[in-house]
Amino acid sequence: MPITVNDLSYQYTDAAHSTTALSHVTFTIEEGSFFAIAGHTGSGKTTLVQHLNGLIPCTEGTITVDGHSLADKKERSIARALVGMVFQYPEYQLFAETVFDDIAFGPKNLKLPENDVKERVLKSMELVGLDPEQFREKSPFELSGGEKRRAALAGVLAMQPKYLVLDEPMAGLDPIGRQSILALLERLRSEFGTTIIMISHSMEDIARHATMLLVLDHGQIAYLDRPEIVFEHAEELFRLGLSVPQATYLGMLLKQKGFDVPKSANNAEALARWLKEKIDHA
């Protein structure tokens, strides 16, 4: 069963004024998909994903997770267990004395028996690539930035969420760190059927991994489609302060120069193949 968001609107009201962060957002996240969310800064991405596990209560509109409505308090706690949330810079929420205890925080809150907790912690450490022998007794504060990020990620994975939401999980990581996180997400998807919902500014990553792309603009949905179809609207995306993958951009430039680039050449490999053919022919 999917996550459905129906006519969701949200305003932040503080002392002096109110900001509209989301207005009339409706979409569905299919089970097993890799759902990417993009948009200029302040477009409401974080606000949107924090609604998905009820951290921000729905004020207008409805959300259901596997049929559980987030409006109901009891249902919400079921939904919250289904949706894992990895915040931007998750390493800043580490708190326990050892990495093991920190990762065990979630499963312990689920009131699982000791053995299951241990099993889950070790499993998640293995998933994120932290060697349990080496790291389990270390303090989370003496890890490197990348290791902290992975420990925090493991803390969420240990909840074994069916839906995993990540708010810019790769921000501030080096290329290898980024690749290993993306590889982890793909592995979760294929091995456990986890649905991935990821906010990202990297159109390259989105083009390579996402099955659906939602583009937000000032709290409204600008595009909701398969990434390669969204990227056909390059001009509008530029106007919204976003970019397109380099291959798409190259294809666009070639088209402008009068080359007859086929629609199927919409990713790096296909475009390269088409270019090679062209060059071989010439």
Next chain:
Amino acid sequence: MRDITLGQFIAGNSILHHCDPRTKIVIMIVYVAMIFLIKSIPVFLLPLAFLILSLLLSHIPVSYILRSLKPIRLLLIFMFVLNLFFTRGEKIIFDLGFWSLTWEAVMQSVFITIRIVLLVTGASMLTLTTSPIALTDGIERLLSPLKVFRFPSHELAMMMTIALRFIPTLIEESDKIMKAQMSRGADFESGNLLVRVKSMVPVLVPLFVSSFRKADELATAMESRCYHGGEGRTRLHSLQFTRLDLFAALLTAGFFAATLILYIVL
């Protein structure tokens, strides 16, 4: 947590916003003195009139001022009840044997309540119309004569500015960390007091860690921009008294004189 109005500032363009912070701080001190001089309830009309006048001049919505009382409502009720019970008096309204409600106790309770309300609303008027920077600037300048006695007035003011500046950041940060731990099943709302206090550990530890990190970063950033304390520092916006300040001072002096006269006469 987001309705903490103390120390909150609303940018504006009113006469009160344009007053020199030093004037406003001194007026605040006089206002407090005025309230403590008063011995009978009707005289409170004077500071009340003063407060309403400044409220009108500041263009700040009344709801804001009232909101500043929200966090202290428990204190108000507590003080009221306490005074009702423990003030001795003659004029008995009714008697329960072990305890009797007296007319004096009622008056005393009302008196204390009015006093606290006037003090708190007055203080919020000051912070609502004065930006934290201006406020600390004013304090620094007012304390600067003490420099002769090696009193670190600049450092004190700088520390206050930074502390005030970081309140919203800390609130935001704790909000974020709480959300993150809630996503991992943390529950901050149920259980007895001990359980609840314990449940705050996963929030407080990261909060402290990030505060220390921020303090460290800020210190480095300030040093790398050659900050070295108050000596020889000049200002971009130096404070200047205007006619407005003179007018405000005269008005306050008038109110204070009236209170003083009533204090002596009554």
